[in-house]
Amino acid sequence: MSEQPTTTRLDLFIDRMVSQRASLDSAIARTMGRPEPVFELGLGNGRTFHHMRERITDRDVYVFERAVASHPDSTPAEHLVILGDVRETLPAALDRFPQGASLIHADLGGHDRAKNDVFARLISPLIEPLLAPGGLMVSSDRMYFEHLEEQPLPPGAVPGRCFTYLKAA
Numbered sequence: 001m002s003e004q005p006t007t008t009r010l011d012l013f014i015d016r017m018v019s020q021r022a023s024l025d026s027a028i029a030r031t032m033g034r035p036e037p038v039f040e041l042g043l044g045n046g047r048t049f050h051h052m053r054e055r056i057t058d059r060d061v062y063v064f065e066r067a068v069a070s071h072p073d074s075t076p077a078e079h080l081v082i083l084g085d086v087r088e089t090l091p092a093a094l095d096r097f098p099q100g101a102s103l104i105h106a107d108l109g110g111h112d113r114a115k116n117d118v119f120a121r122l123i124s125p126l127i128e129p130l131l132a133p134g135g136l137m138v139s140s141d142r143m144y145f146e147h148l149e150e151q152p153l154p155p156g157a158v159p160g161r162c163f164t165y166l167k168a169a
């Protein structure tokens with residue numbers, strides 16, 4: 001009997017991309033028509049921001065990033081950028097957005113999965129109060145929320161590559 005092929009970095013990358021898109025599309029549809037804005041945590045190259053900006057026509061998408069270095073087509077307007085370290089900008093956003101966000105997407109991690117997990121534990125309590133009741137949070141890393149409820153994966157998403165959480169209304 002032949003051995004199972006190993007999971008390569010390419011496999012993991014593709015699974016993450018496919019899962020991000022499926023999870024974002026599902027969360028966008030589920031929060032459509034809500035009045036609260038959307039938050040993108042971690043701009044990077046701007047691929048997921050571009051996807052969200054193209055698909056979300058009814059709400060502003062604010063980007064939290066410490067240094068903007070995105071593709072020119074995927075660079076947010078200046079008034080939608082919240083520049084700085086999320087450990088400081090997320091708590092500060094509570095005053096600016098008392099209504100919270102209808103959808104928060106976080107893709108803040110790098111290549112070190114253990115480090116990503118430590119960071120996810122650190123920022124989970126900073127994200128939780130920013131989500132509006134009935135809002136959804138989509139993350140590339142498992143999060144550690146007190147009251148948010150993990151959601152089943154949408155069709156097309158790969159287990160462990162993306163996570164969605166709901167704040168009860």
Ligand SMILES: C[S@@+](CC[C@H](N)C(=O)[O-])C[C@H]1O[C@@H](n2cnc3c(N)ncnc32)[C@H](O)[C@@H]1O
Nearest residue numbers: 042043044045046047048065066085086107108
């Ligand atoms: C993996 S990239 C995001 C990729 C993006 N989703 C895309 O599709 O192109 C992660 C981004 O998070 C940002 N980031 C990481 N830690 C951060 C922190 N503590 N505060 C603010 N931004 C942070 C990095 O600067 C980087 O641009």
